[in-house]
Every structure is written in C-alpha cells, then in structure tokens.
Amino acid sequence: MSDNLRTSASKFIDQTTRVSFKFDGKTYFGFKGDTLASALLANNVHLVGRSFKYHRPRGIMTSGSEEPNAIIQINKNSSVTEPNVRATEVEIYDGLEASSQNCWPSVNFDIGGINNILSPLLPAGFYYKTFMWPASFWEKYEYFIRKSAGLGQSPTEPDPDIYDHNYVHCDVLIIGGGISGIMAAKISAENNFKTLLLEEKPNLGGTTIYQKNDYFKINDQYSSEWLEKEIDQIKNLKNLEIKTRTSVAAYHGYNYLLARENLTDHLPIEKKQNTIRQRLLKIRAKKVITATGSIERPLIFDNNDRPGIMLSSAIKKYADFYGVACGKENVLFTNNDTAYETAISLNNKGVKVNAIVDIREENKSDLTNEINNAGIKIYNSYTVINTKGYKKINKITIMKLSKDGKTVTDSKVDIKCDCLGVSGGWTPAVHLFTQSGGKLKFDDNDNIFIPNKYPSDQLSIGSCNGNLELEDIISNINVSLKNFLKIDKTNFEKLKINSSKSISKRNIWLLPSNKTVSKTKAFVDFQNDATAKDIKLALREGFRSIEHVKRYTTTGMGTDQGKLGNMNALGIISDTSNVKMSDLGTTTFRPPYTPLTFGTIVGRNVGEFFDTFRKTPMHDWHVQYKAKFENVGQWKRAWYYPKGNESMHDAVQRESKAAREGAGILDASTLGKIDIQGSDASEFLNRVYTNAWSKLAVGKCRYGLMLNEDGMVYDDGVTTRLSENHYIMTTTTGGAANVLGKLEDYLQTEWPELDVYLTSVTDHYATASVCGPNSKKIISKIIPNLDLSDESFPHMSFKNAKIGNIKCRVMRISFTGEQSYEINIQANYGKSLWEKCMEAGNEFNITPYGTETMHLLRAEKGFIIVGQDTDATLTPIDLQMDWIVSKKKYDFIGKRSLYRSDTIRDDRKQLVGILTDDPNEVLEEGAQIVADTSKKPVEMLGHITSSYFSPNLNKSIALGVVKGGKNMMGQKLFVPMKDKIINVKIADPVFLDKENKRLNA
Amino acid sequence: MLKYTTSINDTKIFDNLKIFETSPIMKLIVRGKSREFISSVGKSLNILLPNEPNTSSSGANVTALWLSPDEWIIYANEINSDDSNSYIIESELINKISNTGLGAITDVTDQFVMLNLTGEKIYDLFMKGSPFNFNEFKKKKGAVTQTIINKIDVIIHNKNDAEVNLFVRRSFSNHLWSWLNDSARFI
C-alpha cells in the first residue's frame, strides 16, 4: 500500500500479526488489535459511507461506540451478516468482509447523492408535509419511503450463531474500565465487596492508558504508566471479576442492568464455531458505580461533515493507541485544551499539524506553551466558516469571531489540510444514569448536564460525573467512594498529581458564518442528516418541546441515539428560543445504549426452548403411534391419531364412531388435579362452586361450575369426595394453575378461618379415560376384582383399586356422554397402564382418540368447554345451566352478580344449539349469526363457538351464542360467509342421548 | 404387572458436573399450622420440621424441606422399590395427621422428579436460567429455595458442598432436562 499512514509502533497493536480483510470488495491489511476503522485509516481510507438523507460522503469520525457515520454491513449476503455496525468497534480478523451502506452502486459513486443537490427540497418534516395528501396515496408513498429508509440490510436466513443469557449478582458493579473505574474497582474489591468491572472496549484503561504527556503525571510517572501498574494489580484481586468487550445496554430500577458480553466477534472465523457468540448478562448489583466517561462534542459549522473531519480525541487515539495518523496535513479546531493534547501527540510522532484554530480569545496553560514551542500556529478567536473537498476534506476557510461571538469579521484565511480535528468540549455520558431514573442538573461553567439525584444505590464518578480534570477526578473518587462504600480510607489518598488545566472557556453552540444559516449545511446529527437550519425551522414552525423538535427533525433518532449531536441540538434550541438549558432539559435516553443483536436478546429461547412445554406420562406412546399434537396451555396433547394417509377429518370421524360403538381411550392426564383436605373442605367447595356439596356422599363425584365474582363462568370440572374431609378437584387443562391460585387467594385472604389445605397433584397422576359400550368389559379385564356393577359402581362415583401392587383411583365419570371410566394412577405407571388398556381393549377395537374427537363427542352431548364456548362474558344462566346454580346457598363466588341489572337482561348472548338446513354444511367456528341481512349495517346476533360434522348423527352440529337465543328455539337465522349465506336454525344444544341412557347403560 | 417408567432415566456428565434422576423416591407434602401438628410430624418421622424459612432438616430416613410457613416437602433418603406405591411413612402420617384433623398429608412421589446434581459447576449452570441469587445459598449446607429456572418452577436443596437435589414437576421435567443439558455445554 502506498498510502500507509502507520506512524509508529504501538504496544496495543501486534504489528507482527498481519490481518487481511475486505472492505467493499477490496483486500486490505491491518494488524491484530486494529479496529476496522483504524485499519482503514492506516490505509488512508476515510470515505466509508453515505449519509442517510442527502447521501453525502461520510468518513470515520470517532474511535468508539458514539460513531455516527462509519456504520457498515458485516459479511453481506451470508446468514451471519449484521447491518449498522460501527467500524470503530469492529475488531478485524482474517476473513472479515465489510461493506458500506446506504449507497448504490458504490460508496464512491452513489446515485442517491442527487438528494444533496435536491436538499433545498428536503427540509425538516419533509415526509410529514409531503406525504400527507391525498391520504389515499399513503400506500403508494409508503412503498418508496420504505425502500429508501433504513441503512443496512437485515439478514434473510436463520442466524446460525449461539447466544445465551446469564444472571449475575454482585455487591458492586462498576461500569467503565477507564482510570476512574479501575480505581473504584481496586477500592471496592480490596474492601471485600464482590465486584464486577465491565468495559465495552477490548482493553482497560480508557483514554489514560495511552496518555504519554509530560503535563499529565501521577506520582511522577506518565499517567499511562501509573495506570498500567494499577491494572496489573487489580487483575489478581480475588473479589474482582473483569469483563471486557462488555457493553451495558440498559440500566433499570433496583439496580437491574443488562449488558452484552461479546465473546467471539473479534476471533477468526474458525474459532467462532460451536461456542457462544454473545451473552446477555442480567445483572443485579447492590451498588452501582458508573464510570462511563464522556464523549467529545463536535463543533457546528458549515460543511462540518466531510470525510477527514474527525473528533480531535479520536485523532489522538488513532495516533497514540493504534499508531495511525489520520492525515498528513492536520488542523485542529477547538474551544478547549484537549485539542492541544492531540497536537502534541501528533507532533511528537512527527505528524504535521498545520494550525490550531481556537475560538477562545486567549488561553493560558502549560499545553499552550508546549504548542508554541513546537512552532504550531494558533489562530485565537477564529472560527471555521467552510470546508472544501467532496470525498475528502482538502481545505478550510477561517474568519475572525466578533467579540460577542455572533458574527465573523475581517478577511477569510484558507488553510490546507487533509484532516480536521474538532473539539467542542466534553459531554458526560449520563445515558445509563438517566435510564435508571436519575435526574440531571445543568452546569453553566462547562455547559454540561451532570448527575444530580440518584434513584437507587449508585454513584457516578470521573468525567461522566462532570469531573473533567485529572486532579478533580481523583480527589472526587477519594471523597465519594468513602461515603458510598462506607469505608474509612481509599488506596489513593496520597497520590501526587501534576496536570495541566483547561482554564479559559468559550462555548458557541452554532458557530457564526459569513452566510445566513439557511444557506449552510451545519450538521448537528450526522447520522440522520439533521442540520442547524432544520432545528431553527422546527422552532420557527412552532415546535417548542425538545421531544417534539427531536421527532420533527429526527435529531438523535439514529442508531447512535444522538450521542454526538444531542447537546449541540439542545444548545441551538436554547439560544434560538431564549430558554435556559436547565429549563429546556434533555430528551429521554432509552435503552439500549448501543444496539443489541436480536440473538442476544433472545438467547437460547429459540427452537425447542422458545416456549415451555409439558408432557404427559403417556407422551412417548402417542409419539410412537403417530399422534398429531395440539398445544393446550403449555401441554402437548394428542390431537388425533391418523392411520396411514388419513386426513384429520377422516381420523376424527373414525375415532368418534369407534368411541361410541366399541371403545375409545383418551389421555386425560393434563386435567388439573387439586387435593383438598381439612375439616372445612365441604364448606369451602360450597363457597367456590355454584352448586351444593355438603350432601355429596363419600365415594361420589359431582360436576361443578366455578364463577368469577362478576358472575361469569371461570372454570369447571368434576370433584370427588374421597373421604369425609378429603376431596380431589379436577380443573380444565389450561385453567389448573389459575384455579389453584384463585382458591389459595380466597383461603389466605378472605376465609383464613377455614381449615382447608390445597395441594396440586396434577403431575402425580396419569389418567386414562376409557369410554364406550365396551368400557366396563375392558376395565374388568384390567382390574378383575373390582365390582363394576351399576348398583355398586354407578355413574358419578369412585372406587379405590389396585392393579397388582399399585394403588389407583377409578372414577366413573364421562365427558363424552358414553359410559366411561377414568383410571388415575401414579404417573410413572401411566404409560404401562395405557398399554394394558390397549391390550385389554384390543378385542373390542379400542381406539385411542385425541382432543379433537373429545371435543366432537362432548359437543354431540351438548357439554360446554370453558374457554371455547365461554369467553368470560357468559353466566351459567346464559349457558342454560340454571340447574347448577343453587338457590338455597346463601353465598358463593359470583352469586351476587347473577342478579345485577346487566346479568338479568333477556337479550344477553345465550348458548344454543345450531343446525344447518343442509346437514352436510359444517359452519366455521367464529362465524357471525344474523337475522336480517337486508338492513345495513347488519346486526350481529352472536357467533358460532363449536362446530363439527357428527359421524354418529350423520349431520353437522354446532354450538353458538345468540342474543336472546334461549327463547328462539326453532327460529331460522343466517350465517353469512364470504361467498354464501348459510341457513341455520336454533336447536337444543344436546344433540345426542338427552335421556342419558348411554351414561347409565 | 405395571411397568415403572420415569420421565428422565438418564445420567449426563459434563466437565465438573453430573446430573441424573433419582427414583423412585417417596415424596410427601405435609401441611399444617398448629404446634401439635409440628410435634406430631416430628415424632412420627423422628426429625424436627424446619420452621426457619429456606432451610431443611434431615433424619435417618427422610429429609424435610421448608416450603412455606405451613408447608413442607418430605422425601425419602433412600430409593424404594418400584413394585409398590404404599409407604409406611405415609400411612403413619395419615393416621397421625390427616385422620386427626391436625393437617394434610398428600403423596406427591410422582408429582416431582428429583434430579441430583454434583460438581463445581452446578451454580454456573443454574445462573444461566435462574434469577435467584445463589451467592450465599451455595455456602449454606441444607439451604432450600423455591425459584424458577428457565421459567420452570423448581425446589432446590443444597444437600452438600457441590451437591444439590432439584425437584421439578414431572410434566416439566423433560423440558428442563433438555435445557439443562443444552446449557451445560457452555459453562
């Protein structure tokens, strides 16, 4: 490479290990330790992208996570591609392929660049103003807007990488491994606090670690040397865990933080396989110390966005840390002393600094003397008014500032340069502090917002707390940590500090120019192309709230969340509208601080871990016999068992017929089962069910309906009296946990005087339900010594039994309308029991059936399913189940609501049977029911809740809810569908065996 | 006769971690509030029911874990035969507690699957899916907690240094097992 800008060896970069990578198809070389940005700069590549709106050429501007411009796509057109990644954070590895975004056909020649010329036509709020009319055109506009929106391309294939989560609990969490974080970590860990230190960069030490300047010394050593020794020491501390490449994304209440630990992104491709790529840390810290540092501000002037215009501090880092000069002819433009540090660093490395343009009228500091000694020209009280160079800056024009800083005077001076470092001062990184609920205050001296009120046990230290000078940082840490950790002394009270102080200050948010603002392009938010002109326009158009100006101009709404631009935007708003910064406040900082991959957020909750599933003891049998499964709550339930190529319809018809003609068997293990014991158990059931329980004999079962206090049906099931004070209640599969919760709630809070204990035994029992005319014969084969005669064991009763040595409970209860026995056995014997039933039933054509057939069979019998035929708006009266509501009981849950003015209306939706005129027409569940289709809008009377073709009745049957349906027996109604209207009539909801002959047979 | 089929029936070994299902293990939920209840259970089992939250007590035959102020789970220290599900301890407690109205005894032997985990990495594994703070727990032999791992309810008993018994409802056990094995690859 002819354009090698690598200046000197750096100990942070391994110059012995060359790394080859591609950018926009071209192969480059860098060194191990380089970021994509530093490697590109070393190859003199500044132009890396196009801006979002105007497609202006943009270069690398920063050296960290605040980067607004160098947003690139990694490994394009592969399943591991990632868009909108900051080149300043990507560590290069062999085989890395990166490409620029938002440009076509290439970053060098971009068709979209026409927008820059059209820019007078694209003011703030352009989209709002232009695409509003006519409203009907929106769909057409949207297509084009979407096409031009967004930066990178999202991946189209599944992500092959592995991500996971980890909970972390510590005493003290320290965010940021700069000098403040390191000092805090040492103090904390040495005082026996379990401490976790997180740093987003690969190395500890922040900006101090490469600070080799005579004017910043600690104990007479370069501050970098001093800090290096400290870092070596803390690495051995027992109580301290250090994680680098770990960026805190969110800081929630109660010191709950989310951080992303990046484990493999920097590794060569072969080392990325079969291991965790990124990990989300869910951190609970008793105390949090925020040491997130500060971000340098750009200055706002015309054409301040050209490639080659960078933050002054970034230029220093590229030089000192990466050993890369960003330009051969450098100029610095500043309002504070830090740019002087950059100039000294460059000068020491033999990199030319043409001039320093300083808006301050004068400045007196050690650093200034050093610059003067080096012979670098300082233009005091000057400002840059324009820059030149389309794809790379080549010249700046400066003019003298007036006394009040509002205008420029005298003549223009041109200065040649290929790199311009800007410094508008420093903004404390208070993002995480405010995310946690912290309140800021404005410091007029440094023009910064700093932490004021802490919402939790936390502390901000270092420059994120507004301590911008080395001496202040260290003295403040000593004082505040003693107080925060309640310790007597720190390790750093006797440090000798020598540091140059930036005393002179001058801040101008929007620098004046010889042109009016409306004729300039002074960028405030580089990523979203929001200019000072846009902000002023928004204010002129009446936007006042900072949140509104933000949305109208899109300032701070890019992937960088305005890390660079927000303060300048606020300043310009403040100046223009004459509102003090402290009154203006800031916009809300929202998580994540830097973007997270979806993979990190999701972790291992993918594939089989996407959702929790529950299996019954017979599950493996169902799988073996090719059952299709249905999700019911978290349960996997056998849905139907197709034979060969049977369709679902055919399987269900076959299963349904077999269950009524021979025998059927259902896995009912999923039903909720609650063991109820205590001397008040009967009284308790009286209060929670609508019917009466005291007189239920031991050994008998009863169906119960449970309401909410609002009178609406909540759950149902059969409860069996096992002994005087012992019941077992069954609930619906999906309602089990909620029912137990609700019953516990009443017991603990409303009726603590009742002697009742509830214990869930859902998983303890496997339940096989055998039904059909042959069920009795099958059960007698399995349990020969059990008296199954109708006299001894009638419908709705229970017996204890034993199969071999194994105790079980047999209930004669039915949800199908057939004679039916449920065997409840300890779960680990469930599969074997099922197989025994199959074996014993073989001669009777016993047919396993799933939930679909169960639904069909119970619909033939007119039994409801809570949650399918009901939806929390139906009372038992609405369900035509008046018989189950006790008139005698003084109270039960929901009783009072059954005669509220609303629940006694005649025209409530009521459950009815529905038959189609054409017996072969099967209605769709959810279809609307109407009486009159001529009057528009058509009045909806209700809808279909259950619908099947009944093989046993050889016709279609349905249940539905219809307004006033109870009194409409036989009435003709319509079910309008997309292509036809179906004629139906209201019928009795019990379609089969109303006399219960089958149950008692 | 009926065959006994557990839900896991497997042993997995990772670096510094071994997991397997222990079965059959008798498990009972005992519930009650009165002083008489506590002393009666204690006499029957020859242990003191722990009344301090998040603790356990162990006797010759059984271990009792505190679950709530009026609820304990009692599990057998040794496995029992799988050709019977009648337990002497259960009958004894039903006679002394349920039948006298002092409290409630419920057999939950198969309600819960008991997994035994041994090795230095137990808590690293748990921390991948549980919000519970194990920092103190792991130092306290006998400590008990009810919490969630990968959104599934569990009871964890710190049996010994680097050994825990974990109870999970049977229907969730396959999912948790699968998750534990998946996550153990990355500890």
Added chain:
Amino acid sequence: MFIINCPYCGEREQSEFKAGGEAHIVRPKQPTELSDDEWAEYLFMRKNIKGIQLERWVHIHGCRKWFNMVRDTSNDQIHAVYKMGEKPPIK
C-alpha cells in the same frame, strides 16, 4: 424489575411474583344484602393512585403466600411489605 422482600422467603426477583391489584378491599360478608351500586363498588371500583399505593402480591413461584406491599407508583419504590391481616405500616 423490582426486588421484592417476601415476608416469608426474603428478597427475591420480581419474576417470582404476581401482582393482585389494590389491597384492603374486603369481600362483603353478606353480598346478597347489597344494592347493585354497592356491589359494583366492591367489584369494579379501584383507586389507581399516582403515588403511595397499597397492593396485593403473591410469591407465586415461591411460597405461594399472598401479602401486601406499600409501593410508590410514581417511582416504583417499595416502602414496605406486610402480611395479610396486618395493618399497613404507614398512615
């Protein structure tokens, strides 16, 4: 995500708990004696305060006990937890 100090089990993460609405709403002893309006007051009306609120919570993934909480809804600070049947420790 709060840390909630369960009165029985100690400090646990919020995900182990479930909220149960406003506290100290006593179910009427004789609902049948109430007018529609009185019953509706019990059934539907809730305060939803911005500021200090008394709430019911249950340690659903722990000891399954219900308890009460004093919480400032404006900043989510939990000032106290107390057992069912106890009086609120403030005001």
